[in-house]
Amino acid sequence: MKQCIESTFPDSIDIVKQVNTNADIVTQHPCFSNEAHYRVGRIHLPIAPKCNIQCNFCERNMCATEAIQHPGWTARLLSIGEAVNLVGRIMLTRRDSNFVIGVAGPGDPLANDQTFEALGIIHQQYPQTLKCICTNGLLLEDRLDEIATVGIRAITVTVNATSAEVGEYTYSWVRYEGVTYYGKEAASLLISKQFSGIEKAVDAGFSLKVNTVLVPGINNKEMSLIARKAKQLGASVMNIMPLIPCGKMKELRAPTCEELREARQDCEAIIPQFRRCEQCRADVIYLP
Ligand code: SF4
Numbered sequence: 001m002k003q004c005i006e007s008t009f010p011d012s013i014d015i016v017k018q019v020n021t022n023a024d025i026v027t028q029h030p031c032f033s034n035e036a037h038y039r040v041g042r043i044h045l046p047i048a049p050k051c052n053i054q055c056n057f058c059e060r061n062m063c064a065t066e067a068i069q070h071p072g073w074t075a076r077l078l079s080i081g082e083a084v085n086l087v088g089r090i091m092l093t094r095r096d097s098n099f100v101i102g103v104a105g106p107g108d109p110l111a112n113d114q115t116f117e118a119l120g121i122i123h124q125q126y127p128q129t130l131k132c133i134c135t136n137g138l139l140l141e142d143r144l145d146e147i148a149t150v151g152i153r154a155i156t157v158t159v160n161a162t163s164a165e166v167g168e169y170t171y172s173w174v175r176y177e178g179v180t181y182y183g184k185e186a187a188s189l190l191i192s193k194q195f196s197g198i199e200k201a202v203d204a205g206f207s208l209k210v211n212t213v214l215v216p217g218i219n220n221k222e223m224s225l226i227a228r229k230a231k232q233l234g235a236s237v238m239n240i241m242p243l244i245p246c247g248k249m250k251e252l253r254a255p256t257c258e259e260l261r262e263a264r265q266d267c268e269a270i271i272p273q274f275r276r277c278e279q280c281r282a283d284v285i286y287l288p
């Protein structure tokens, strides 16, 4: 029965409610479930170059040394055709489809139409394979229907602040509908779009994870507030990641292991924590 329903090509967010069982994703997605992380593979398609915000810790880079994991890094960008062919080649040797296919950069998946074009083709060819994105959330609500149409079921939104006072130190600018915002105004717009996007996505039946970059001295006091908000909006799990000092934050320090452990422990009382994050490249391929 489940096979049968999952192979239906959905055409609206209403159908997500029928075909997506949140419980399955929470236990089977390698980045929602600690247990599934090494059991289920993940393929990131580096097809999304542009971003519509500037996080102060972000540094996108072309780096061919695939052993180095780093968000926003890729050996090169793939065209839509190359991404579809890559998945096709992997499918030939991995017929068990024991992996998820996602877009996580190097920019924001929702700021790039290539995400929808490539995943749309892949979903038509392999409707049973779980598809996901990792986004800053600015366009989540606006593009929710398109997200459903291309078969995405699991969404990660990176939320680094609940208030504009903290957000203004985290983000340099936010560009929305052709206007660029700065300072508290930018942070406030992004945060409100993230929250309304998460709420609408959960309501439409998507599985939601909240990623948070822990930046000592900037947002460390916001961790439990973010956890509470994520829980309240219906996210299933939270993933607190340590800052990799880069970009405008290259002079800041990463949290210690103890600080990271404490933040996760505090937030675990509020929402389940994902602890296996490897801060992957935008072109990571892990097949167990
Ligand atoms: S949303 Fe992602 S790609 Fe965009 S600036 Fe932030 S970290 Fe970089």
Ligand code: SF4
Pocket: 030, 031, 042, 104, 134, 239, 276, 277, 278, 279, 280
């Ligand atoms: S960066 Fe973390 S959450 Fe994202 S795919 Fe890698 S392990 Fe999963």
